[in-house]
Every structure is written in structure tokens, then in C-alpha cells.
Amino acid sequence: MATASRRLPVLYRRRVTRGAKHLLLIGFGLIMLYPLLWMISSALKPEELIFREPGLIPSEITLENFIEGWTALAHPFGYYMWNSAIVTGLSIVGNLAACSMAAYAFARLNFPMKKFWFAIMLGSIMLPLHVVIVPQYIMFSKLDMINTVWPLILPKFLAHDSFFIFLMVQFIRTLPRELDEAASIDGAGYWRTFFRVILPLCTPALATTAIFTFIWTWNDFLSQLLYLNNPDNFTVPVALRTFLDSSGESSWGPMFAMSIIALGPIFGFFLAGQKYLIRGVATTGLK
Amino acid sequence: MSGLDPCRGPAVVDSLSLKSAVATEPHAPKGRRRRTGVNRSRREALTAYVFLAPWFVGLFLITIGPIAASLYLSFTDYSLLDEAKWVGLDNYTTMFEQDPRFWTSLKVTTIYVVVSVPLQLGFALGLALLLDRGLRGLSFYRSIYYLPSLLGGSVAIAILWRKIFGADGLVNSVLGLFGIQGTSYVNNPDTALGTLILLHVWTFGAPMVIFLAGLRQIPRSYYEAAAVDGATTLRQFKTITLPLLTPIIFFNLVLEVIKSFQSFTQSFIVSNGSGGPNDSTLFYTLYLYVNGFKEYEMGYASALAWVLVLIIAGLTGVNFLASKYWVFYGDSK
Numbered sequence: 222m223a224t225a226s227r228r229l230p231v232l233y234r235r236r237v238t239r240g241a242k243h244l245l246l247i248g249f250g251l252i253m254l255y256p257l258l259w260m261i262s263s264a265l266k267p268e269e270l271i272f273r274e275p276g277l278i279p280s281e282i283t284l285e286n287f288i289e290g291w292t293a294l295a296h297p298f299g300y301y302m303w304n305s306a307i308v309t310g311l312s313i314v315g316n317l318a319a320c321s322m323a324a325y326a327f328a329r330l331n332f333p334m335k336k337f338w339f340a341i342m343l344g345s346i347m348l349p350l351h352v353v354i355v356p357q358y359i360m361f362s363k364l365d366m367i368n369t370v371w372p373l374i375l376p377k378f379l380a381h382d383s384f385f386i387f388l389m390v391q392f393i394r395t396l397p398r399e400l401d402e403a404a405s406i407d408g409a410g411y412w413r414t415f416f417r418v419i420l421p422l423c424t425p426a427l428a429t430t431a432i433f434t435f436i437w438t439w440n441d442f443l444s445q446l447l448y449l450n451n452p453d454n455f456t457v458p459v460a461l462r463t464f465l466d467s468s469g470e471s472s473w474g475p476m477f478a479m480s481i482i483a484l485g486p487i488f489g490f491f492l493a494g495q496k497y498l499i500r501g502v503a504t505t506g507l508k
Numbered sequence: 509m510s511g512l513d514p515c516r517g518p519a520v521v522d523s524l525s526l527k528s529a530v531a532t533e534p535h536a537p538k539g540r541r542r543r544t545g546v547n548r549s550r551r552e553a554l555t556a557y558v559f560l561a562p563w564f565v566g567l568f569l570i571t572i573g574p575i576a577a578s579l580y581l582s583f584t585d586y587s588l589l590d591e592a593k594w595v596g597l598d599n600y601t602t603m604f605e606q607d608p609r610f611w612t613s614l615k616v617t618t619i620y621v622v623v624s625v626p627l628q629l630g631f632a633l634g635l636a637l638l639l640d641r642g643l644r645g646l647s648f649y650r651s652i653y654y655l656p657s658l659l660g661g662s663v664a665i666a667i668l669w670r671k672i673f674g675a676d677g678l679v680n681s682v683l684g685l686f687g688i689q690g691t692s693y694v695n696n697p698d699t700a701l702g703t704l705i706l707l708h709v710w711t712f713g714a715p716m717v718i719f720l721a722g723l724r725q726i727p728r729s730y731y732e733a734a735a736v737d738g739a740t741t742l743r744q745f746k747t748i749t750l751p752l753l754t755p756i757i758f759f760n761l762v763l764e765v766i767k768s769f770q771s772f773t774q775s776f777i778v779s780n781g782s783g784g785p786n787d788s789t790l791f792y793t794l795y796l797y798v799n800g801f802k803e804y805e806m807g808y809a810s811a812l813a814w815v816l817v818l819i820i821a822g823l824t825g826v827n828f829l830a831s832k833y834w835v836f837y838g839d840s841k
Contacts, residue, residue: 242638246639256672273681326557330555332556349820351817355581355809357570360573379566381566381571458663479664483664484664487658491651498658502714
């Protein structure tokens, strides 16, 4: 009896602290998400209400901002979305192909100076982009590639994003070597082993790579700003930026509406690929 | 990190010549090996180079080549149209002695890094601790807190930020409810950088996920043993959680310092490319961009890039040296 009466308050206290914890977490989460929710609600309000109503529920709902924003620039906004989709899609293909090949070599094959090249690969992960960007720009402009997608996708096909090589090397190392040996006994060469054994088993690492490449390329501003100057080639980030120039401080409604559309695909990938995103961040420290 | 260890030993050769290797030397001379083994390893090396071909081309063409070119350009006067003219150390002396904007950008970036990184990591750690202990709805909370770090680098969010802290933005309309009349925070030199710091803190989700993974590595039994010995929650945190988490804190710190020193998009959009008001948001990379691609002073921009590399390398080095005094690796000493 004595123990029971002592335990009850403890259990009760635990439930209270747990409830308080949830309240805290939900409250803080709301503060975190408030800017995003406010943007969505503002985009649905008539322009003059954005400032007057800090709340989330619009007293008057209109799609006017979306219609106006879609056609505000030289091309309809879908045109820039398509340009971004091309750059992003090709970047994903490039990263998947080039990085998985390099990773297979580092994880499974022996060759002279392997440790040296591996160290170089790791070192290049931390290399600041800005130290190569000026010469790269000069090179691509001498090659007459400004205003094409080449400067944006060629580095991906050349495995320039070494993070992903590292990610896949780490993943391939966890696969049992017996699989390779079994394939070899069955007469499979390196290429067959790579395509038929390693790649299919690497699906989680490939998915992580694809999702991160998508998000980084879709968000990437600096290189798209540098290499795409012609409005016909603009991608979403560069197009959004011209909103600031063309409309100044006045038309926030349409600008918000298009910002939401620009963030939509990222949000979609986030929902679809959460598992891979979280795992990727947790194991390698990618952002 | 433990994952950074170099490649493993030559397992294929080991399994082929295990007996003779044990009998003689661990690394048997080449002549001793069977012919097929030599052919095989040569073929293997050849295949490896084919697999690595794209990476090698990229390494020389778009990494090492440009690094060398950038170093050379930093000693020249070059504008893309004319030939590069060798000027020796001029770019560097100009930078240090006659360019106040260089110092401003360095100061602005340093404040940004020094204030925002500890705040961001503090939030990340705090939330990770709250979320750890088998809380129901963990993955839901984790997703909510993680989402901003995916969006934070985009132009769309920077635009949103500009409006939230603008004269007639969200912050002022909330303050208006309490009868406080605010001004534009992005147009005020005293507060503009603060809004960018807030934006960086807002993206604490990525380090939080890393912290959560680290917390999960700590064996439950440590806490059980401590609880048996009567250690309070606070004591457990100080003597178990924190020391065992220091390698992860260190990893996040190094990563975030390197990353935030190179921030560009936020400062570009929030100030609309000017670094204003009054250069108060002139990030180092923005200044580099303006020099290289607006003024076409590519030699000078390259010199700026090299100073940036040295700063980042220096900071990382200091971080590693200091880590000896506070990072705890369970297996050493």
C-alpha cells in the first residue's frame, strides 16, 4: 500500500511534464512554421489586407495574386519552372551516374594510389566554392557556354559533388563482399557486378542523392545567377529575383504566390523522401 | 568522424594468396605472386580508372585547374576582355590597406557567423534533447523542425524574410496589435544583419537531426546505472550526455562555420544585391561577387577568394586545435 501511494503522484507528475513538453514542442513548432503559413495565407488575401491582418485565416479569399504573378514576367511562370526542371533533372542524372561509378571504384576496387585519391576526394568536399568560381566562369565563357545549361550540369556529370561519392562509398562498404564474390564466381565481370549487384542494393543511397541533388539544384541561386543572364533561360530562383527588381516593394501578393509555387516541389520531395533525407543528414551531415 | 578513415586493405589479394602471405611477408613482393593474380589486379586497376574517369576529368578540369588559375589570377589584373596583367601582391596590399569595404564585409560576416552558429546549434541541441527520450510523435516534430532547413537557402524564403521584417510586414503588424509602431528592419543598418541571423537560426533542423542520431548512439544502460546511483537528470546530462555528445557538437560546429562563412543568397536577396543598408549586410561572398561579376575585377575577386580560403582553413584549424580541450572521444586516454 505504501509503495502504491508513493508511486501514484510520480506517475501523475510524469504525465504532466510529458503534456507540458508536447505543448512546448507544438507551440515552438507553430512559431517555426508561422512565417510559412503566413506567406500562404497572405498570398490568398487581397493585396491591401496583407498588412492589416497578421492572423492566418483570410477574411476574404482570392486567387488574384496567383493569376497576376503567373503572368507578371516576360514568360508565364510555368516556363521558368520548366527551365528549372530541365536543369534539376539533368543534374540528378549526372550525379547518380558519375558519383555511383566513382563510389564503386573507391569502395570495391584496388588501384595504385587509392588512398591518395580518396583523401583528395574527401578534401574537395570542404573546398569553398568561391575559390573555383571565377576561373570556372572564365572557362565557360571562353567555351561560349554562358546562357546554356552546360555550366550548371557538366560538373554533375563529372562527379563534382564529392559529398555524394562519400555517401555512396560509406553505403557500399556496408554491403557484404560475399555478394561480389558470388557474382564473380557466377562469371560476372566488374561492370555486371556494378550494374546487377551493387546498384540495385544501393537504392537508398541513390534516393538520398537524388533528393538532395533536387533540393540543392532547385534552390541554387549563385551559379544560376552567374550563368543565366538571358530572360529566356531564367530558372525559378533567377526569375523570382527579377520580381524584386521589376515590382519593387509594391506587389507582395503576386511575389508570395510565385514563391509558394517555387517552394512547392521541394515540399513535395520533402514529404515523399523524408526517410532518405533524415537518414542522409544523420549519417553524413549533409544539409 | 569515424567514417573518414582511408580505404580498407587489398582484400582480394589477401584471399587469393592467404597461405603464402602468412608464411612469408604480409606484403609479398610482386614476383612471388601467381601470374593470374598480377593480370587480375592490373585488370582491376584499369577498370577502377574507367569507373573513376568522369571524376578524374572533373577533378582536373573544374577543380584543380581552376584552383591553380585562381591562385595565378589573384596576382594579376584581369577583366575577362584583356590579357591578365601581372601585378604581384598589389591585389592583396590594396585589400588590406586601401579597401574599407573588404574590412566591412569581413566584419559583417564574422558577426554573422559568431552570433548565428552558436544560437543555431544551441536550438538544435535543445530541441534534440527534448525530442530524444522516446517521445510520442517524434518523427512528426522532427519533420516540422527540419523543414525550414530545406527551404532556408532559397530565394523564395529570402523574399519572404524581406517582407516579414519590412516596414509593413508581419513583425510590425503583430507589434501593431500592441500599439507599437515599428519601422522597416531590413532597411535599418542596426537591425538588418539581425534579420539574417534569425534566418540562419531558423534553419537549425539539419544539425538537430545530426544531434538526434548522436543521442541515439549513447547506450541506455549508462543512464540506468547513473539512476541507480541516484544521479539527477541534470547530473546525468552533465556527466553522460554532454561529454559523449561533444564529438557531434564539434562536427556540427566545424560544418556550420564553414557553411555560414560562405552564405550568399540571403544577403543578396534581402539587400537586393547591394549589401545595404550602409553595407550592414555586405557578406564576404557578396562582396566577392560584386567585384568579380559586376565590376569584372576578376584578379581582385580571386585574391578575395584566396583570403576566404585561408580564413576558413584557419578557423577550421583553430577549431581542431581547440577540440583537444573539450571534445571527448571515448576510446582515447
